[in-house]
Amino acid sequence: MKVLKFGGTSVGTVESISAMLDIVKKAYEQDEKPLVILSAMAGVTNLLTKMAENAAARVSFEEDLAVLEERHFHVVKKLIAIKFQNPVFTKIKLMLNDLEDILQGISALKELSPQSKDLVVSFGERLSNYMVSKIMEQYVPQTEYINASHYVKTDSSFGHAHVNEELTQQLIQSLIHTHAQKLIFVTGFIGSNEHGRVTTLGRGGSDYTAAIFGSVLNASAIEIWTDVNGMLTADPRIVKKAFSLPLLSYTEAMELSYFGAKVIYPPTMIPAFLKKIPIVIRNTFEPDFSGTIIQFESGRSEFPIKGISSISDISVVNLSGSGMIGKSGFSGRLFTLLAREQINVVLITQSSSEHSITFAVHPDDATKAVKLIGIEFELELEANKLTLPTVENDLSVLAIVGENMKRTPGMSGRLFAALSRNGINVRAIAQGSSELNISVIIRKENLAKALNAVHDAFFAALKTTLHVFALGTGNIGSTMFRQIHEQHEFLLENNDVEIKVTGISNSRKMHFDTDGVDLSTWEQVLDSSTEIADLSAFIERMKTMNLPNCVFVDNTASKLPSTYYVDIFKSNISIVTCNKIANSGSFEQYRILRDTARKYGVDFFYETNVGAGLPIVRVLKDLMLSGDRIVKIEAILSGTISYIFNNFVGDASFYDVVKQAQGLGYTEPDPRDDLGGVDFMRKMLILARDAGYVIEPADVDLGAILPQACLEASSVDDFYAELLKADHYFKDLKSQAKSEGKVIRYIGKLEEGKVSIALEMVDENHPFYALSGSDNIISFTTERYKERPLVVKGPGAGAEVTAAGVFADLVNVGA
Numbered sequence: 031m032k033v034l035k036f037g038g039t040s041v042g043t044v045e046s047i048s049a050m051l052d053i054v055k056k057a058y059e060q061d062e063k064p065l066v067i068l069s070a071m072a073g074v075t076n077l078l079t080k081m082a083e084n085a086a087a088r089v090s091f092e093e094d095l096a097v098l099e100e101r102h103f104h105v106v107k108k109l110i111a112i113k114f115q116n117p118v119f120t121k122i123k124l125m126l127n128d129l130e131d132i133l134q135g136i137s138a139l140k141e142l143s144p145q146s147k148d149l150v151v152s153f154g155e156r157l158s159n160y161m162v163s164k165i166m167e168q169y170v171p172q173t174e175y176i177n178a179s180h181y182v183k184t185d186s187s188f189g190h191a192h193v194n195e196e197l198t199q200q201l202i203q204s205l206i207h208t209h210a211q212k213l214i215f216v217t218g219f220i221g222s223n224e225h226g227r228v229t230t231l232g233r234g235g236s237d238y239t240a241a242i243f244g245s246v247l248n249a250s251a252i253e254i255w256t257d258v259n260g261m262l263t264a265d266p267r268i269v270k271k272a273f274s275l276p277l278l279s280y281t282e283a284m285e286l287s288y289f290g291a292k293v294i295y296p297p298t299m300i301p302a303f304l305k306k307i308p309i310v311i312r313n314t315f316e317p318d319f320s321g322t323i324i325q326f327e328s329g330r331s332e333f334p335i336k337g338i339s340s341i342s343d344i345s346v347v348n349l350s351g352s353g354m355i356g357k358s359g360f361s362g363r364l365f366t367l368l369a370r371e372q373i374n375v376v377l378i379t380q381s382s383s384e385h386s387i388t389f390a391v392h393p394d395d396a397t398k399a400v401k402l403i404g405i406e407f408e409l410e411l412e413a414n415k416l417t418l419p420t421v422e423n424d425l426s427v428l429a430i431v432g433e434n435m436k437r438t439p440g441m442s443g444r445l446f447a448a449l450s451r452n453g454i455n456v457r458a459i460a461q462g463s464s465e466l467n468i469s470v471i472i473r474k475e476n477l478a479k480a481l482n483a484v485h486d487a488f489f490a491a492l493k494t495t496l497h498v499f500a501l502g503t504g505n506i507g508s509t510m511f512r513q514i515h516e517q518h519e520f521l522l523e524n525n526d527v528e529i530k531v532t533g534i535s536n537s538r539k540m541h542f543d544t545d546g547v548d549l550s551t552w553e554q555v556l557d558s559s560t561e562i563a564d565l566s567a568f569i570e571r572m573k574t575m576n577l578p579n580c581v582f583v584d585n586t587a588s589k590l591p592s593t594y595y596v597d598i599f600k601s602n603i604s605i606v607t608c609n610k611i612a613n614s615g616s617f618e619q620y621r622i623l624r625d626t627a628r629k630y631g632v633d634f635f636y637e638t639n640v641g642a643g644l645p646i647v648r649v650l651k652d653l654m655l656s657g658d659r660i661v662k663i664e665a666i667l668s669g670t671i672s673y674i675f676n677n678f679v680g681d682a683s684f685y686d687v688v689k690q691a692q693g694l695g696y697t698e699p700d701p702r703d704d705l706g707g708v709d710f711m712r713k714m715l716i717l718a719r720d721a722g723y724v725i726e727p728a729d730v731d732l733g734a735i736l737p738q739a740c741l742e743a744s745s746v747d748d749f750y751a752e753l754l755k756a757d758h759y760f761k762d763l764k765s766q767a768k769s770e771g772k773v774i775r776y777i778g779k780l781e782e783g784k785v786s787i788a789l790e791m792v793d794e795n796h797p798f799y800a801l802s803g804s805d806n807i808i809s810f811t812t813e814r815y816k817e818r819p820l821v822v823k824g825p826g827a828g829a830e831v832t833a834a835g836v837f838a839d840l841v842n843v844g845a
Contacts, residue, residue, distance in 0.1 A: 070154025234295020260322030353415025453602025733788030
């Protein structure tokens with residue numbers, strides 16, 4: 031025999047009841063002899079509670095009573111043939127008349143006792159079970175409605191009654207014996223005391239009823255049908271990547287349920303646990319899905335934990351003082367006091383010195399707990415052996431659960447690394463000796479972010495999601511969006527990284543989307559946005575969205591974004607940038623940026639600051655990390671200048687080559703921005719600093735390419751006029767180089783802590799001699815690469831390679 035229990039959503043509407051009946055009919059036809067337990071229709075228990083409270087307050091309840099009647103009558107009209115409806119209407123009406131009489135009595139007394147409340151709310155299960163049993167009777171004539179209050183016997187703890195197991199077992203066995211051939215529908219949630227007064231079993235009471243019947247009958251399984259696909263790895267309303275767990279042990283399920291998983295209530299499992307009866311969580315609305323099986327042992331799984339659960343709202347009480355040290359029985363006295371006053375303690379942690387105890391309670395109990403402690407420990411407080419307890423509010427508990435944790439090293443490290451990486455401070459920690467559960471207390475405002483970050487950290491088969499806030503939509507920014515869009519599936523499959531662009535801003539507008547902007551239509555989305563661009567507001571929104579694994583991408587050439595970098599790091603957000611300004615300002619600013627990023631455990635990647643898409647910064651850092659020592663660096667780090675001198679050959683004049691480079695888009699609108707060498711200087715400055723040298727911009731010896739008259743020209747046209755006048759100067763350079771068998775190169779050097787950039791003539795033995803097109807090149811002479819320097823060469827300009835460099839840095843953040 032199977033026990034099938036259906037929750038309120040499964041009997042909430044005509045459609046859900048039809049789906050539920052199909053499941054019962056299928057089980058019956060397969061000769062599984064199911065026993066069916068139903069909750070009240072969805073929302074009815076709350077409605078009945080409201081009616082009872084209104085009656086006690088002398089507030090009209092008639093309208094709610096009419097709603098209750100209409101909901102049940104509507105189902106009867108839809109699902110029972112007309113010729114069978116009248117007897118059902120009559121019985122439901124009689125039940126509602128009894129309910130009305132009880133409510134009138136409550137109103138007359140102006141008092142709602144726990145006993146009266148239990149009696150009122152019991153009508154929810156009684157109505158739904160009777161109604162559904164009569165619907166099923168059309169298909170299975172041997173269907174019977176059973177009021178569980180006649181068989182589940184309890185004490186008189188109204189609202190949360192305790193079951194008399196021995197008597198209940200006898201009554202249920204008698205019931206099944208006399209109804210052996212019947213399809214029984216039993217009311218969940220309710221029982222009765224020794225005087226026959228209706229009681230309720232508290233939260234999860236219908237599940238508990240199912241477990242009681244299943245245990246007495248030695249059921250093959252207890253199936254709990256609800257509106258989700260079993261127990262999930264996390265709350266799917268918060269963690270979109272949460273997925274169903276196929277198998278759990280009783281202890282794992284109890285831990286997850288205790289810490290907030292609403293699918294099942296822990297006491298439900300105790301009768302099943304004692305008899306080792308599997309509990310199966312199924313979805314009424316997806317009956318073909320296998321759901322979650324909860325059994326004695328869950329065995330090994332591919333993941334180190336089974337799930338992440340939470341309690342969203344708790345308060346923490348801190349008690350400290352010397353009077354606790356070495357005082358035997360102090361903790362027992364404290365927690366006996368709280369238990370006696372019905373205060374449930376969610377979590378306890380105590381310092382090894384015994385100087386303090388921290389415990390978590392429901393916020394409604396915090397003030398009461400402090401008051402009780404003040405009374406119980408009055409003498410200790412007056413003698414200053416204890417300090418007055420303090421309360422911290424607006425906190426949450428996050429717990430990771432799984433039997434495999436005790437066999438897998440590094441679980442705590444992984445948990446705290448994920449929280450730290452996202453700037454989430456842990457207020458308290460608790461871990462049992464069984465290593466089945468590690469619980470942490472964090473700020474409530476960080477719960478969603480923490481759940482997502484921890485879920486990514488432990489379920490490695492899933493993908494790490496980066497939430498990107500991109501500033502700048504010019505050539506580099508728009509190209510990066512295209513590359514991310516084109517490589518989306520490749521990244522998921524090969525790098526386990528998903529990049530969601532959740533914020534975009536240019537100089538005109540900005541747009542945000544938590545689920546990620548569709549990068550195939552980002553231009554239209556941004557153009558249609560009603561939010562005016564505001565960098566300060568953009569960064570503030572990025573912070574307040576509080577998403578895990580955030581990355582700020584600066585694809586601008588503006589100085590303003592860099593002024594926010596430190597603040598961004600302090601919000602535990604990584605930065606990827608192609609903007610050189612932050613790294614090439616004062617050395618103090620450079621140092622602060624790195625120290626802040628390191629302190630807050632985030633990444634600061636800027637590969638494109640030096641060589642566009644070439645791996646120059648990374649190579650330098652790898653050399654230094656491996657213990658190599660830099661002897662000399664030589665580089666050509668301007669694609670524009672490289673192109674100009676590579677084409678300044680034959681009969682071409684320098685004027686013609688510069689004009690040609692500008693026409694091809696290699697130079698800025700004013701070519702002096704390239705030929706002045708400032709951009710090159712910034713790149714060499716960053717390299718020198720990354721190589722470990724304290725150096726300021728003024729320390730760089732920047733040699734000139736252009737005569738002074740060209741630099742001082744008042745306009746671009748005047749610049750070209752002066753360049754034409756200086757034609758003889760450049761011709762002489764070219765002639766000298768040709769006569770010596772050399773070529774002209776504009777080379778930056780770092781040697782003995784000094785940086786210089788100057789025009790040089792190099793012969794065929796130099797690695798820069800054969801440079802062509804707009805390529806960049808860099809030569810590292812180190813202790814290991816002394817005889818033959820390490821050379822990196824490739825395209826040094828263009829949106830495609832620069833965007834690819836930014837993209838690569840993004841992927842490295844995900845890694």
